Amino acid sequence: MSEFTEHIQQELIQPIILLVDREEPAGEQHGIAAAALASVQAFLGDPENPDWREWASGHFGKTVRRADAKMFAKVLAAFPDHVLATAGEASAVGLPPMPAAELPKLLAKLQVSGTQLPPGEPLPPQSLSIVLNASLEMSTGKAAAQAAHALFAWLLEAKPAVAEAWAADGFPLGILELPAKEFRKGARKSAGPVIQDAGRTEIEPGSTTAYVIVAKAK
Incomplete structure (x- = not known):
């Protein structure tokens, strides 16, 4: 067994299951936001679980899988x-x-690739938003995983008071999709790390995919 294969087998991943209703699917931005929130809320619900610490010390890999109702x-x-x-x-x-x-x-048989939701209505602007690199044309599932990476990375670096206030406000979250030039420009003002993809699926390794921005209080 190669070292790479052994590493993959031992790697901890967080499963995120996205509801994709066959008759009335949610809009894409809604699905992306729900997946990202599921990731961080699972952590906030049980932060003392030792698996979280080991997982977060690595690349905090996620697998977004779809399920019908x-x-x-x-x-x-x-x-x-x-x-x-x-x-x-x-x-x-x-x-x-x-x-x-x-x-x-039950989880292993749920599909990962090809997860796509219709455009639907965009989410309303919020005080905290995940910005996605629209130029990469990621599938809904891929974008959801990258959004979850960005939100979790922001949470790990955010001041406790800021994260607690966001949670107390009901976890408001917006999704912005920007072309490459605007995405790169906005990254200078990101509130957390800019996520670079490992390139295992869909896009080239090192592609910058997502980051979080926080609106200034008026």
């Missing part, structure tokens, strides 16, 4: 430690980190 209900029932996050029309489940090679069968 029937499978989504099964996930809710099967994992009592889940966190259910909502954003507009969308819902997503966040779970604690677990070994990538040992995902429960």
Whole structure:
């Protein structure tokens, strides 16, 4: 077994399950925001779980998987430690980190690639927003994972009082999609790290994908 293969098998990943209703799917921005919120709310709901510390010390990998309404209900029932996050029309489940090679069968059979939601209505502006690099033309699933990376990275670096105020306000979250030039320009004012993708799926390694911005109080 190569060192790379062994590393992948031992790697902890956080499963995020996005509800993709077959008849009335949520809009894309709503789904992306729900997935990102599911990631951080799962952590905030159980920060003393030792797996979080080990996971966050690495690349805090995530796997965003889609489920129709029937499978989504099964996930809710099967994992009592889940966190259910909502954003507009969308819902997503966040779970604690677990070994990538040992995902429960119910999760492992849920699809990752090809997750796409219709454009739908954009989310209203919020005090905190995730900015996505629209020039990369990421699928909904890929964009959701990158948004979750950006939001979690911001949370780890944010002052406790700022994060607590955001949570107390109900976790308001907007999604902005900017072309490459505006994305790079806005990154200078980001409130957290600018996420670079490892390039395992969809886009080139090192591509800058997402960051968080916080609106100044008036």
